Amino acid sequence: MRACAWFVVVAVAGLLASTAGLRADGSGDPAPASSDDGKYLDKAGNPTFRIAPDGTVDWYTSIGYIRYTANCLQCHGPDGLGSSFAPSLVDALKTIDYGRFIDIVTNGKKNVDTSQELVMPSFGDNPNVMCYIDAIFVYLRARSDGALGRGRPQKNDPRPPGYSATEDACMG
Ligand code: HEC
Numbered sequence: 120m121r122a123c124a125w126f127v128v129v130a131v132a133g134l135l136a137s138t139a140g141l142r143a144d145g146s147g148d149p150a151p152a153s154s155d156d157g158k159y160l161d162k163a164g165n166p167t168f169r170i171a172p173d174g175t176v177d178w179y180t181s182i183g184y185i186r187y188t189a190n191c192l193q194c195h196g197p198d199g200l201g202s203s204f205a206p207s208l209v210d211a212l213k214t215i216d217y218g219r220f221i222d223i224v225t226n227g228k229k230n231v232d233t234s235q236e237l238v239m240p241s242f243g244d245n246p247n248v249m250c251y252i253d254a255i256f257v258y259l260r261a262r263s264d265g266a267l268g269r270g271r272p273q274k275n276d277p278r279p280p281g282y283s284a285t286e287d288a289c290m291g
Contacts, residue, residue, distance in 0.1 A: 144264050146216045157279025158253065165217040166253040168261035174274055176267065178282065181275035183258025186251040190242070198269040199262045205237065212263035220256055224248065250289035 142148065149167045151159035157178045161167040169177040187199065194205035201207030212220070227241030242248040248255070261267035 142264070144260060145212050145214045145219070146260065149260060149264050149266070156281040156285075157276060159257070166257050166260075168257045168264075168266060170261065170266050174272070176261070176272040176275045177257070178276045178279055179254040179257045180261055180267065181258075181272050182251060183254035183256070184271055186248070187255050187258055190245075190248050191255070199259050200269075205239065208259050209262045212259050217256060220259075221252060224252060224255075246290050250286060 142150070146165045146167075147161065147163055149161055151167055151169045152162040153160050154169075159167050159169045159177055159179070166179070168180045170180070187195075188197075191199075191208070194202060195208050196202035196205070199208040201210070215223070223239060225241060225243040228239040230237045258267070
């Protein structure tokens with residue numbers, strides 16, 4: 120029964136995503152509506168990316184690339200494209216919203232089927248991930264949305280004035 124109900128939720132989410140329009144991902148329209156010390160938010164208040172016409176990415180997207188590469192690439196593959204160990208996050212973020220993303224990274228996820236056992240570790244007590252979780256999200260959101268190509272972003276906005284103090288406070 121539970122598996123059945125879960126499937127219905129996924130099917131409905133997929134339907135919503137497919138009717139939401141072209142420039143939208145699992146979190147909706149990614150267009151920045153506001154910003155706070157270099158972090159951009161969409162109109163729903165979820166973290167988003169901002170990429171200038173010349174390819175310059177916001178600070179958080181560039182940090183997200185670095186942190187993704189250090190903590191997630193080993194399973195989810197280069198540039199979020201997936202590997203034999205774990206699914207593509209470029210695909211996953213087309214349907215998973217910000218809240219679901221935070222939940223999965225914080226608490227982990229386990230999928231047991233007959234052929235293989237896939238485990239997403241929980242990172243909730245790992246500051247190297249949790250202090251950068253919004254950055255990792257916006258990087259993957261930009262990848263999922265097709266706004267950012269493969270590899271390291273070549274140009275990025277300067278470090279926001281309050282960034283280092285916030286980072287130090289989080290890392291303890
Ligand atoms: C040790 C390997 C491993 C590492 C490291 C890892 N993951 Fe995962 N992740 C997995 C596996 C395996 C799954 C699939 C679990 C499932 O299907 O239930 C998964 C699933 C996910 C999902 C859900 C995808 C979906 O389609 O439902 C998200 C989001 C995710 N991981 C994000 C991350 C992020 C962000 C990082 C880095 C901070 C990370 N993962 C690091 C193995 C890993």
